[in-house]
Amino acid sequence: MSIDKIIAEAVSKAVKALYDVDTDPAQITPQATRKEFEGNLTVVVFPWVKAARKSPEAVATEIGEWLVSNEPAVEKFNVVKGFLNITIRPTFWNSVLAHIAETPDYGRVAVTEDSPLVMVEYSSPNTNKPLHLGHVRNNLLGYSLATILEACGNKVVKTNIVNDRGIHICKSMLAWQKWGDGATPESTGKKGDHLIGDFYVLFDKKYREQVAELIEKGMSEEEAKAEAPLLKEAREMLVKWENKDPEIRAMWEMMNRWVYDGFDKTYRRMGVDFDKIYYESDTYLEGKEKVLEGLEKGAMYRKEDGSVWADLTPEGLDHKLLLRADGTSVYMTQDIGTAKLRFQDFPIDKMIYVVGNEQNYHFQVLSILLDRLGFKWGKDLVHFSYGMVELPNGKMKSRTGTVVDADDLMDAMVTTAREVSQQLGKLDGLSEKEQAEISEMVGLGALKYFLLKVDPRKNMLFNPEESIDFNGNTGPFIQYTHARICSVLRKAEEEGIAITDYSDYVPGEREIALIQALADYPEVVRKAGREYSPALIANYVYELVKCYNQFYHDCSILKETDPAARSMRLTLSRQTARVIASAMGLLGIKVPERM
RNA sequence: GCCCUUGUAGUUCAAUGGAUAGAACAAGUCUCUCCUAAAGAUUAGAUAGGGGUUCGAUUCCCCUCGGGGGUACCA
Numbered sequence: 001m002s003i004d005k006i007i008a009e010a011v012s013k014a015v016k017a018l019y020d021v022d023t024d025p026a027q028i029t030p031q032a033t034r035k036e037f038e039g040n041l042t043v044v045v046f047p048w049v050k051a052a053r054k055s056p057e058a059v060a061t062e063i064g065e066w067l068v069s070n071e072p073a074v075e076k077f078n079v080v081k082g083f084l085n086i087t088i089r090p091t092f093w094n095s096v097l098a099h100i101a102e103t104p105d106y107g108r109v110a111v112t113e114d115s116p117l118v119m120v121e122y123s124s125p126n127t128n129k130p131l132h133l134g135h136v137r138n139n140l141l142g143y144s145l146a147t148i149l150e151a152c153g154n155k156v157v158k159t160n161i162v163n164d165r166g167i168h169i170c171k172s173m174l175a176w177q178k179w180g181d182g183a184t185p186e187s188t189g190k191k192g193d194h195l196i197g198d199f200y201v202l203f204d205k206k207y208r209e210q211v212a213e214l215i216e217k218g219m220s221e222e223e224a225k226a227e228a229p230l231l232k233e234a235r236e237m238l239v240k241w242e243n244k245d246p247e248i249r250a251m252w253e254m255m256n257r258w259v260y261d262g263f264d265k266t267y268r269r270m271g272v273d274f275d276k277i278y279y280e281s282d283t284y285l286e287g288k289e290k291v292l293e294g295l296e297k298g299a300m301y302r303k304e305d306g307s308v309w310a311d312l313t314p315e316g317l318d319h320k321l322l323l324r325a326d327g328t329s330v331y332m333t334q335d336i337g338t339a340k341l342r343f344q345d346f347p348i349d350k351m352i353y354v355v356g357n358e359q360n361y362h363f364q365v366l367s368i369l370l371d372r373l374g375f376k377w378g379k380d381l382v383h384f385s386y387g388m389v390e391l392p393n394g395k396m397k398s399r400t401g402t403v404v405d406a407d408d409l410m411d412a413m414v415t416t417a418r419e420v421s422q423q424l425g426k427l428d429g430l431s432e433k434e435q436a437e438i439s440e441m442v443g444l445g446a447l448k449y450f451l452l453k454v455d456p457r458k459n460m461l462f463n464p465e466e467s468i469d470f471n472g473n474t475g476p477f478i479q480y481t482h483a484r485i486c487s488v489l490r491k492a493e494e495e496g497i498a499i500t501d502y503s504d505y506v507p508g509e510r511e512i513a514l515i516q517a518l519a520d521y522p523e524v525v526r527k528a529g530r531e532y533s534p535a536l537i538a539n540y541v542y543e544l545v546k547c548y549n550q551f552y553h554d555c556s557i558l559k560e561t562d563p564a565a566r567s568m569r570l571t572l573s574r575q576t577a578r579v580i581a582s583a584m585g586l587l588g589i590k591v592p593e594r595m
Numbered sequence: 596g597c598c599c600u601u602g603u604a605g606u607u608c609a610a611u612g613g614a615u616a617g618a619a620c621a622a623g624u625c626u627c628u629c630c631u632a633a634a635g636a637u638u639a640g641a642u643a644g645g646g647g648u649u650c651g652a653u654u655c656c657c658c659u660c661g662g663g664g665g666u667a668c669c670a
Binding site (some may be wrong): 044046050081126132166167261264307317325326333334356358360361367387420424442450453467468472476479480483491535546550557558 | 614642668
């Protein structure tokens with residue numbers, strides 16, 4: 001049992017004994033005592049002041065006295081206003097550390113047959129352009145969230161819905177057909193997703209030229225945009241695609257394969273993966289069926305022009321279009337279709353969509369519609385709504401060319417990591433393979449940590465030149481600490497230092513603070529799962545690492561001559577490294593053994 | 596207009612309603628004959644404004660002023 005729980009239960013008993021008040025121990029959350037006061041844990045006693053009919057100081061003192069006489073873990077206490085500062089018996093911390101060391105999968109809850117099944121959808125790329133910084137945040141959040149939920153004892157299925165059809169794909173295809181001259185990834189040496197993205201940009205360029213011409217001839221802007229021949233051609237292509245025209249379908253399949261090959265490389269390097277991928281070309285027709293089913297059941301209605309709508313005014317929203325008059329699907333319809341297929345494939349208990357906050361309204365509506373259509377998890381679906389990544393000059397826009405490409409970004413990070421490492425001489429004497437591996441870990445670690453340490457719901461600023469650092473609250477700082485611990489442990493092994501009994505050792509301030517931080521880990525993981533926040537893990541591991549560095553600075557480990565102290569510090573180091581690796585693993589960040 | 600969201604040091608970020616609002620970067624000053632100085636120590640610097648609830652408010656409620664997003668046939 002954790003020390004927090006021991007204290008919470010003891011306080012609960014104390015309050016019952018002293019004031020005959022029933023308090024759920026879960027409601028009592030001792031916090032780490034501020035460093036300017038003496039003590040390890042602090043309990044706020046204001047909640048019982050009324051029932052006790054005494055001053056906060058008196059209540060705190062009475063509870064403190066009760067604890068010292070009745071709870072063996074408590075050594076002493078002091079009171080500051082309504083704050084009861086509790087000092088744990090120093091040797092008790094040794095047993096806390098030993099317990100951590102003996103716990104397999106420390107911090108994780110085992111997944112069993114009865115565990116709920118959570119499906120996490122993330123990434124959701126379009127097949128007409130490569131992944132950019134926004135996708136990077138999405139991918140890292142989605143992957144990390146899935147990993148955290150698994151650590152919290154859920155069965156997790158990671159999924160991706162690829163938007164592989166629609167007018168935007170036709171634009172790339174048309175541009176390739178017109179001006180591509182048979183270009184392939186092989187012939188150009190370009191990654192497939194970048195090649196297709198280039199044609200999408202080319203289409204847009206030519207299209208705007210046409211629009212400008214038409215405006216010059218006297219058309220209004222709106223009219224020109226709709227009447228441009230290129231757009232009409234793209235629309236025709238979409239109709240052909242929907243009619244399964246063999247030539248168009250063959251081109252579509254070929255070009256999509258190029259894109260998927262490119263995506264796969266990006267995903268692999270980023271370290272994210274999926275258990276099941278859905279394609280909108282498979283799901284968009286399913287949605288239509290489901291909507292028509294809902295129409296029969298009276299959950300939707302049809303307008304005179306033949307379009308199908310849902311009336312959401314009972315829920316305080318508007319009317320929502322689900323099928324156009326010509327019978328074609330809209331975005332919402334496709335999400336319903338995807339939900340249908342997913343539910344056929346998996347016994348989903350909870351569905352989490354990792355999608356940007358610009359779609360809050362969409363998911364509010366989707367939740368209502370899925371519920372109406374009989375999906376048991378529809379009502380409680382989670383829209384993991386994350387904020388946008390902004391650049392110093394504003395929002396990312398593919399049209400203005402202010403997009404940060406995912407592949408370029410990873411390249412730049414790894415290159416910088418290697419340069420910095422070389423300047424510091426950290427890579428001296430290592431093989432080229434090791435140098436490359438470490439640079440990859442450090443560069444991506446910096447990027448991932450930077451994006452994950454921020455509260456996911458908030459918009460964040462990314463400055464390519466200045467944002468990424470390797471000092472301070474960064475991934476490499478944490479990785480470095482891990483590497484340093486590994487170095488100590490290696491040397492201990494080389495010197496044949498054995499771990500002996502340390503239960504009677506009296507740990508110092510630094511050591512206690514570190515054990516306390518390690519003891520917090522399981523609760524942090526659970527909280528991160530409850531609140532869907534990888535940032536909590538990031539902030540925790542940073543605090544832990546700072547704590548370790550202070551300990552490392554003040555306490556000798558290998559040079560310590562007292563075997564009990566040395567054993568305790570080595571164990572402490574080993575467990576810290578273990579928790580760092582585990583916590584960083586929940587963020588999808590690897591930690592090196594040397595750097 | 597309406598709806599959602601956000602406002603904390605020069606900058607980027609923290610803070611289940613709890614103590615004197617924490618870090619990092621940038622600026623200044625210390626510490627490597629010592630287990631990896633990508634480190635540690637230290638100085639200066641912030642809750643947009645106004646009300647309310649509370650023993651206690653960055654946190655909850657209301658108003659004002661700024662960001663960002665959405666708003667029915669784009670995804």
